[in-house]
Amino acid sequence: QVQLVESGGGVVQPGGSLRLSCAASGFTLSSYVMHWVRQAPGKGLEWVAFIRYDGSNKYYADSVKGRFTISRDNSKNTLYLQMNSLRAEDTAVYYCATSVVTNTGAYFQHWGQGTLVTVSS
Amino acid sequence: DIQMTQSPSTLSASVGDRVTITCRASQSISSWLAWYQQKPGKAPKLLIYKASSLESGVPSRFSGSGSGTEFTLTISSLQPDDFATYYCQQYNSYPLTFGGGTKVDIK
Numbered sequence: 001q002v003q004l005v006e007s008g009g010g011v012v013q014p015g016g017s018l019r020l021s022c023a024a025s026g027f028t029l030s031s032y033v034m035h036w037v038r039q040a041p042g043k044g045l046e047w048v049a050f051i052r053y054d055g056s057n058k059y060y061a062d063s064v065k066g067r068f069t070i071s072r073d074n075s076k077n078t079l080y081l082q083m084n085s086l087r088a089e090d091t092a093v094y095y096c097a098t099s100v101v102t103n104t105g106a107y108f109q110h111w112g113q114g115t116l117v118t119v120s121s
Numbered sequence: 122d123i124q125m126t127q128s129p130s131t132l133s134a135s136v137g138d139r140v141t142i143t144c145r146a147s148q149s150i151s152s153w154l155a156w157y158q159q160k161p162g163k164a165p166k167l168l169i170y171k172a173s174s175l176e177s178g179v180p181s182r183f184s185g186s187g188s189g190t191e192f193t194l195t196i197s198s199l200q201p202d203d204f205a206t207y208y209c210q211q212y213n214s215y216p217l218t219f220g221g222g223t224k225v226d227i228k
Contacts, residue, residue, distance in 0.1 A: 035217075044220070044221050044222045045157075045208055045210070045222075046219070047216055047217040047218065059215055062216070100170065102153065102212060104151075104153055104212060104213050104214060105153060105214060105215060106217065107155035107167065107170050107210060107212050108157070108167060108210075109167055109176075111164035112164060113163075114164055
């Protein structure tokens with residue numbers, strides 16, 4: 001069955017960097033447009049970024065644009081999120097998710113269990 | 122950006138109750154709306170897509186309706202496993218946006 005496992009979260013100081021990984025199993029990663037979605041503690045869901053099947057196109061939320069980079073290695077069945085210049089407001093559980101793509105957008109079909117990123121001095 | 126507003130933010134109900142949650146979009150999103158269920162410490166789970174299509178494996182007591190700017194999620198007979206937080210999400214355009222959530226708790 002489809003399984004997504006995130007890793008790489010932890011505590012980092014403001015201004016620091018972290019790279020998250022999302023290992024996919026039970027399916028071929030290259031068959032899906034992939035997304036990162038985050039959830040601050042006790043708050044709602046916020047879409048962060050997506051990357052198309054072959055990595056040819058990427059799109060970011062304004063809140064992370066210029067600081068975060070989404071990438072993928074289909075040969076390793078792994079999705080990444082490089083996070084630089086981290087701020088306190090980036091503190092959240094980060095989920096990777098597969099999506100069903102329409103001609104307007106996408107909804108999220110399978111989710112990982114999430115990895116917690118805490119930005120604090 | 123399209124703003125999604127859910128109401129109520131909290132709903133207290135009993136097992137067997139019929140429950141309705143509303144989601145409003147700041148502009149028309151046709152039927153490009155999904156609903157998710159999230160339990161504490163867990164990832165969200167897809168329930169409904171395209172406003173009214175039930176995801177495979179989701180119990181038929183869940184249903185969705187609406188189009189344009191107003192949508193509803195209905196649970197026909199609330200079960201113990203349904204106490205959770207529910208989110209709507211629009212996929213009419215990027216950035217993809219979610220409603221603030223509706224927590225369904227035990228009366």
